[in-house]
Amino acid sequence: MNKCDIGIYGLGVMGQNLSLNFASRGFSVAVYNRREADEENITNTFITTKCQGKKIIGTRNLEDFINSISLPRKIMLLVSTGNAVDEVINQITPFLDVDDIVIDGGNSHYRDTARHLSQMESQGFMFVGCGISGGAEGALKGPSIMPGGSFQAWDKIKFMFQAIAAKNEDNNPCCEWIGPEGSGHFVKMVHNGIEYALMQLIAESYDIMKRLLFMSADEICSVTSEWNSGALNSYLMEITRNILKVRDTDSEPLIDNILDCAAQKGTGRDISISALELGVPVTAISESINARLISTMTTERSLAAHEFINTTQYAGDRKALLKVLEDALYCSQIIVYMQGFSIIAKGAIEYKWDVDLTQIARIWQNGCIIRSKILKAMCASLKKNLVDNVLLNPTFKETIKQKHSGWRKTIMIAITHGIPVPVLSSTLSYFDGICSEHLPANLIQAQRDYFGLHGYEKINASRGIFFHSKWDR
Ligand code: NDP
Numbered sequence: 262m263n264k265c266d267i268g269i270y271g272l273g274v275m276g277q278n279l280s281l282n283f284a285s286r287g288f289s290v291a292v293y294n295r296r297e298a299d300e301e302n303i304t305n306t307f308i309t310t311k312c313q314g315k316k317i318i319g320t321r322n323l324e325d326f327i328n329s330i331s332l333p334r335k336i337m338l339l340v341s342t343g344n345a346v347d348e349v350i351n352q353i354t355p356f357l358d359v360d361d362i363v364i365d366g367g368n369s370h371y372r373d374t375a376r377h378l379s380q381m382e383s384q385g386f387m388f389v390g391c392g393i394s395g396g397a398e399g400a401l402k403g404p405s406i407m408p409g410g411s412f413q414a415w416d417k418i419k420f421m422f423q424a425i426a427a428k429n430e431d432n433n434p435c436c437e438w439i440g441p442e443g444s445g446h447f448v449k450m451v452h453n454g455i456e457y458a459l460m461q462l463i464a465e466s467y468d469i470m471k472r473l474l475f476m477s478a479d480e481i482c483s484v485t486s487e488w489n490s491g492a493l494n495s496y497l498m499e500i501t502r503n504i505l506k507v508r509d510t511d512s513e514p515l516i517d518n519i520l521d522c523a524a525q526k527g528t529g530r531d532i533s534i535s536a537l538e539l540g541v542p543v544t545a546i547s548e549s550i551n552a553r554l555i556s557t558m559t560t561e562r563s564l565a566a567h568e569f570i571n572t573t574q575y576a577g578d579r580k581a582l583l584k585v586l587e588d589a590l591y592c593s594q595i596i597v598y599m600q601g602f603s604i605i606a607k608g609a610i611e612y613k614w615d616v617d618l619t620q621i622a623r624i625w626q627n628g629c630i631i632r633s634k635i636l637k638a639m640c641a642s643l644k645k646n647l648v649d650n651v652l653l654n655p656t657f658k659e660t661i662k663q664k665h666s667g668w669r670k671t672i673m674i675a676i677t678h679g680i681p682v683p684v685l686s687s688t689l690s691y692f693d694g695i696c697s698e699h700l701p702a703n704l705i706q707a708q709r710d711y712f713g714l715h716g717y718e719k720i721n722a723s724r725g726i727f728f729h730s731k732w733d734r
Pocket of ligand 1: 275303341345348349366368393
């Protein structure tokens with residue numbers, strides 16, 4: 262029997278769809294899923310229901326799986342994050358040969374990936390931590406792929422990964438080498454953080470339309486459809502429009518029957534922690550996670566609702582509010598992407614990764630969840646490892662100048678009526694902070710020196726010279 266080009270371990274949503282994608286590009290695939298007692302044979306079911314006539318072979322046990330793959334082996338793990346990855350690496354390692362390549366395609370923490378990399382390289386194997394975005398459909402038809410780790414592995418997997426990746430408008434694959442260690446998973450973590458914030462921004466706009474303008478799902482659908490055909494065109498806007506069209510069994514819009522309690526997995530939390538560790542303000546991302554946490558406080562919300570706020574219909578010009586809301590969404594999205602790129606830039610400096618921001622913006626242009634017209638425009642303005650120029654770039658500078666009063670107006674109206682807009686407003690505060698030549702941090706420094714003798718710098722002295730005062734004298 263001919264050996265397979267690649268092995269996929271883990272036949273959940275991603276494993277199955279990526280196997281089919283590899284096979285559709287002409288690669289032969291060996292697949293394996295653990296079999297717990299009493300569990301249905303997932304491998305068999307997948308092979309018999311979805312793989313007829315395709316170059317995908319099911320394997321019964323680990324040894325069989327590993328032996329079905331041609332040397333040097335390329336083995337992709339698509340298992341749950343955390344302990345599962347450690348367990349699987351430990352299971353397969355005894356069967357590997359020197360120069361085999363193990364690729365973790367899940368959402369592992371970048372520090373775990375760095376640990377796995379040194380563990381594997383010390384035994385003569387190669388390891389790649391590979392962020393993949395695009396959900397089930399992307400995995401099947403072409404995701405955005407962010408690989409990093411053992412650079413020697415790139416030469417051997419590049420043609421396969423670029424073949425299965427989405428292509429951008431220039432027909433270039435949305436898959437490029439990110440850098441060493443856990444950089445691929447770091448960039449994927451940031452991608453997911455941006456995703457959280459963009460989703461929350463659309464949700465806040467929906468809330469303003471629903472609770473302030475009393476618009477029906479169909480009316481909101483028309484607005485999102487219009488936005489999606491203009492400057493706010495994005496994958497997330499497109500799926501929002503599609504979601505708003507769907508009816509439940511009672512013929513009512515399904516969206517109106519869904520409980521307003523949002524779940525999350527780990528990557529959003531991970532980026533907030535990493536941002537604090539690296540000293541980078543990613544306020545939009547952190548606020549979007551907080552907003553999901555508040556949404557889960559259903560009992561508390563139900564008790565407090567109507568005690569303090571009684572949202573009434575907006576009495577002002579409805580058309581004008583929709584226009585400024587569109588402007589607000591545009592400006593806030595720029596800040597969300599900018600915060601995402603700024604943590605990648607800081608991470609690259611801190612961890613000594615030579616990461617190319619323009620390349621990352623390019624591989625996010627198709628296949629992934631955060632693809633958008635704004636991101637496409639931003640790609641041209643990002644210099645290698647430099648984000649300072651996003652706001653000062655002529656395209657964005659002029660647009661923000663035109664739109665930022667609408668941004669403020671939207672937030673004022675929402676706040677006055679008791680509609681929470683944590684990401685719309687935190688992005689504006691970030692913008693105002695960045696644009697303030699003077700901030701009240703002088704008072705913070707004085708307070709720190711008062712109680713902790715931390716010292717302060719003075720305006721007319723050189724930077725780095727610290728002064729103390731006897732404040733309570
Ligand atoms: P699923 O939950 O659909 O599948 C998880 C897979 O992991 C199953 O095959 C499961 O096997 C296997 N698994 C779990 N624990 C173990 C273990 N201890 N040992 C061996 N195998 C184990 O997950 P997805 O396919 O959705 O996700 C896979 C990875 O990809 C995750 O890291 C996820 O975060 C990431 N990802 C997911 C995306 C998505 O849209 N779904 C998008 C991008 C990344 P079993 O069936 O026996 O339980």
